Amino acid sequence: MVQVYKSTCPLDCWDACSLEVTVDKGEVINIQGDGEHSITRGFICSKGKKHLERTYRDDRLTSPMVKTHEDEWQEITWEKAFELITSKISAIREQDSKRLMYYTDSGHGGLLSSIENYFFNLIGDVTIPVGSLCWSAGMEAQNIDFGMSLSHDYSDVLNSKTILLWGRNPADTAIHQMNYVQKARKTGTRVIAIDPRKTKSARQADEHISIKPGTDGALALAMANHIIKNNLQDNSFIDNHIKGFEEFKELLTSYTIDWAEKETGIDRRKIEELAELYATQKPAAIMIGYGIQRYTNSANTVRAIDALAAITGNIGIAGGGANYANKQAVNYIDDSVFGGDIDRNHRTFPKAKLANFILEENNPPIDMMFITKSNPFLQAPDTNRMYQAFEKVDFKVTIDMFMTDTARQSDLVLPCANFMEKEDLYFTSMGHNYVSYGPKIIEPEYDIKNELDIFTSLADKLNLTEFPEQEAEQWLKQAIKPLEKYKGISLEKLKEKPQRINEPDTIPWADKNFLTPSGKYELYSKKAQEWGLGPIPGYSQPFSTYTDYQNNNMTNYDFYFLTPHHRDSLHSQHFIDRSQDEPGYLYINPEIAAKYRLRENSVIKIASPKGTLSVKIKFDPELRTDTVYMYEGLWIGKGGSVNTLISDALSDAGDQAALYETKIRFVVE
Ligand code: SF4
Structure with a gap:
C-alpha cells in the first residue's frame, strides 16, 4: 500500500x-x-x-569494510568491526586516552547523530577538534556584541525598507529565505548585495556592490564613521542600550571614506550613499554571510557590521537585525542527555589545523581517529599534508554512507543509515526556528546501522555501564524536556507536525536585554579584549598576518581565491556524481583570460604557497579582475580538492578557518 x-x-x-x-x-x-x-x-x-x-545508489556502502591493501577492501561482519574498534580503544585507554581523536561535524543534522559525544566522554580525556571550518568567528563576534546569535524570522524582511545581503547568497544556499527577500523587493524594499562575486542573489537584487575580498570590515567602519559625522545615528538607542559608543566614535576617526575607498575598491560616493541609505531607510535588515568571516580579520568584521545595526537602532525592531545565525532551538535542548555535563579535560586543537596537529603532536601522538558526519580529509585545509597526517595515524575508522575521500583514507569503514532509515529530530541553527520530527520510514536494505545502534553496541562491548541502553524515542524525549517545559512542545506534538518555537513576529532583542556582561549591546567589550580582538571592533588588513604569503613573496600570487558553496551540493556530498578525472572549473574574468591567453575550457595549473591544482577555465564576465573562484567540495580525482591550495591559517576568534585568505597564480609551463 x-x-x-x-x-x-x-x-x-x-x-x-x-x-x-x-x-x-x-x-x-x-x-x-x-x-x-x-x-x-x-x-x-x-x-x-x-x-x-x-x-x-549502487555505490552505497552496504556492510562494514576493512582495508586489506592500499585501496582494496574486504567486507566484514559488524561483530568483527566492533572487535577491531574495541580492542584498539581498550589498548589506548590503558596508555593514554588522548591518543584517540574523535572528529565530527555537521554532515547530518539529526539530534541523535550526536550520540558519539556521550560515548567519547565516557571513554576518557580524548583528543577533539574545536572551532570550525564554517562559522565560528562570526558566532564569537555576535556572542561578544549581543550575548548570542539570533536572527529574525524569514518573513520579517517583509517589514524592511532596506535589505543588505552582506556576503550572503540565499538564492543558492537558503532558497526559502530568498523567496521572502524577493517578495519584499516586489513591494518596494531596496535590496543591495555586497559581495566580491555577482552571485545569483546579487543578480536578483536592486544593486550589487563589488568589494575586494576580506575588506568588509573596512566598509562597515567607514559607513559607521559617515553615519556619525552626519548625525544619522539613533541617539536614543545609543544612550539607553549601547556600552562603549564614545570609544567607538573616537576609533572611527581613522576609518575615513577616502581610506575605505582604497581599501575596499568601492567608489567613495557609493560608500557614502550606502551609509546614508542604511541609516535613513529604516527598518533595515542585514543578512550576514559566512564567507566574510573566513579571513584572519573576521570576528572584527562581523563586529563592525553588527555595530552599524546598533548605532542606527536597527536592533530589536521588526524589519531590522544583524542576522547571522539563529540559536533559538538549541536553547531548548538538554545536552547533558548526550553526556555534555561529564567533566572532561579533553585535549583540543583547532579543526582547521587537523593535518598539522597530527603531524606535529607527539605527546602523545594520535594512534586512532574515529570520524563521523564529516569528510575532513577533503574539507579541512592543506590536503598535501593531510596525506602524510592520515598516514601517520595507525587506525582510522569512518562512519559514512559512501566511500568518500576520508573513508577511502581510513582503515575501517562503517556504513550508516540515512534519515529515512531511523527516527530523529531536526532543527536548523541558521534559518527558521522550527523543530521537526523524522520517523523511521523504511527498513535499511543492507547490513547498515544508525549511529545510536553503533555507539550503544560499542559502549556495551567496552563495558561503559553509564551509557544508557534505551530506544531512540527515550533519548529524544529526555533531550527535549526543556522544549516541553518552556514551550509546551512534546515529542507527541512533533510527531503530528513540525512545531515553531517562537511566532514569526517575535523579534530578537525586542526587550533590549542583551545577554552580555553589561546587559547592553557591547561596542566596548572586555571579553573581546581578553580574546585579543581589541575591546572595540577595528580593522586589520587581510593577509597582513599571513606568513605563508610573506615568506613566499605575496606579490607572486595574483588573485584572491574564493571557494564558495555550490547550489547543487551540500559541501562535498552531492559531488559524488562528478566523473572521475574531470578537473573542477576555475571561474575567471574573460579580461584576465585574454591577458594570460587562456581559452575557456582549457586546462591549466594554478598554485598557492600550499600546492598546485589542475583546473578547467570557465568565464564569469561579472567577476572582479583581482579574484577567481572555484566551488568547494569537489572530490579528489573528481575535480580536485580546493584545500590543496588552502593553508590552515586561523581567524581572529573562534578558531575559525581563514579559508578565503588564499591567493593563487597561474602556472605557466
Ligand atoms: S538542502 Fe534540504 S533543507 Fe536545504 S533547501 Fe534543499 S531540501 Fe531544503
Missing part, C-alpha cells in the same frame, strides 16, 4: 525543509516538499530531491 510520511531534510542547510516521503511496498518512490510547512512551503532544492537517489 502506498503511504506518505512527513520527514525533514537532514542536510546542514539553512532551511531544514519539511518533506513528504512516499513509500510503496517498503521502498521510497518519491520525495517532495511538504506544502503545510509555513516557511518551506512545498518546494525543495535539487539536494533535497537527491535523497531518493542517494538511498538506493
Whole structure:
C-alpha cells in the first residue's frame, strides 16, 4: 500500500525543509516538499530531491569494510568491526586516552547523530577538534556584541525598507529565505548585495556592490564613521542600550571614506550613499554571510557590521537585525542527555589545523581517529599534508554512507543509515526556528546501522555501564524536556507536525536585554579584549598576518581565491556524481583570460604557497579582475580538492578557518 510520511531534510542547510516521503511496498518512490510547512512551503532544492537517489545508489556502502591493501577492501561482519574498534580503544585507554581523536561535524543534522559525544566522554580525556571550518568567528563576534546569535524570522524582511545581503547568497544556499527577500523587493524594499562575486542573489537584487575580498570590515567602519559625522545615528538607542559608543566614535576617526575607498575598491560616493541609505531607510535588515568571516580579520568584521545595526537602532525592531545565525532551538535542548555535563579535560586543537596537529603532536601522538558526519580529509585545509597526517595515524575508522575521500583514507569503514532509515529530530541553527520530527520510514536494505545502534553496541562491548541502553524515542524525549517545559512542545506534538518555537513576529532583542556582561549591546567589550580582538571592533588588513604569503613573496600570487558553496551540493556530498578525472572549473574574468591567453575550457595549473591544482577555465564576465573562484567540495580525482591550495591559517576568534585568505597564480609551463 502506498503511504506518505512527513520527514525533514537532514542536510546542514539553512532551511531544514519539511518533506513528504512516499513509500510503496517498503521502498521510497518519491520525495517532495511538504506544502503545510509555513516557511518551506512545498518546494525543495535539487539536494533535497537527491535523497531518493542517494538511498538506493549502487555505490552505497552496504556492510562494514576493512582495508586489506592500499585501496582494496574486504567486507566484514559488524561483530568483527566492533572487535577491531574495541580492542584498539581498550589498548589506548590503558596508555593514554588522548591518543584517540574523535572528529565530527555537521554532515547530518539529526539530534541523535550526536550520540558519539556521550560515548567519547565516557571513554576518557580524548583528543577533539574545536572551532570550525564554517562559522565560528562570526558566532564569537555576535556572542561578544549581543550575548548570542539570533536572527529574525524569514518573513520579517517583509517589514524592511532596506535589505543588505552582506556576503550572503540565499538564492543558492537558503532558497526559502530568498523567496521572502524577493517578495519584499516586489513591494518596494531596496535590496543591495555586497559581495566580491555577482552571485545569483546579487543578480536578483536592486544593486550589487563589488568589494575586494576580506575588506568588509573596512566598509562597515567607514559607513559607521559617515553615519556619525552626519548625525544619522539613533541617539536614543545609543544612550539607553549601547556600552562603549564614545570609544567607538573616537576609533572611527581613522576609518575615513577616502581610506575605505582604497581599501575596499568601492567608489567613495557609493560608500557614502550606502551609509546614508542604511541609516535613513529604516527598518533595515542585514543578512550576514559566512564567507566574510573566513579571513584572519573576521570576528572584527562581523563586529563592525553588527555595530552599524546598533548605532542606527536597527536592533530589536521588526524589519531590522544583524542576522547571522539563529540559536533559538538549541536553547531548548538538554545536552547533558548526550553526556555534555561529564567533566572532561579533553585535549583540543583547532579543526582547521587537523593535518598539522597530527603531524606535529607527539605527546602523545594520535594512534586512532574515529570520524563521523564529516569528510575532513577533503574539507579541512592543506590536503598535501593531510596525506602524510592520515598516514601517520595507525587506525582510522569512518562512519559514512559512501566511500568518500576520508573513508577511502581510513582503515575501517562503517556504513550508516540515512534519515529515512531511523527516527530523529531536526532543527536548523541558521534559518527558521522550527523543530521537526523524522520517523523511521523504511527498513535499511543492507547490513547498515544508525549511529545510536553503533555507539550503544560499542559502549556495551567496552563495558561503559553509564551509557544508557534505551530506544531512540527515550533519548529524544529526555533531550527535549526543556522544549516541553518552556514551550509546551512534546515529542507527541512533533510527531503530528513540525512545531515553531517562537511566532514569526517575535523579534530578537525586542526587550533590549542583551545577554552580555553589561546587559547592553557591547561596542566596548572586555571579553573581546581578553580574546585579543581589541575591546572595540577595528580593522586589520587581510593577509597582513599571513606568513605563508610573506615568506613566499605575496606579490607572486595574483588573485584572491574564493571557494564558495555550490547550489547543487551540500559541501562535498552531492559531488559524488562528478566523473572521475574531470578537473573542477576555475571561474575567471574573460579580461584576465585574454591577458594570460587562456581559452575557456582549457586546462591549466594554478598554485598557492600550499600546492598546485589542475583546473578547467570557465568565464564569469561579472567577476572582479583581482579574484577567481572555484566551488568547494569537489572530490579528489573528481575535480580536485580546493584545500590543496588552502593553508590552515586561523581567524581572529573562534578558531575559525581563514579559508578565503588564499591567493593563487597561474602556472605557466
Ligand atoms: S538542502 Fe536545504 S533547501 Fe534543499 S531540501 Fe534540504 S533543507 Fe531544503
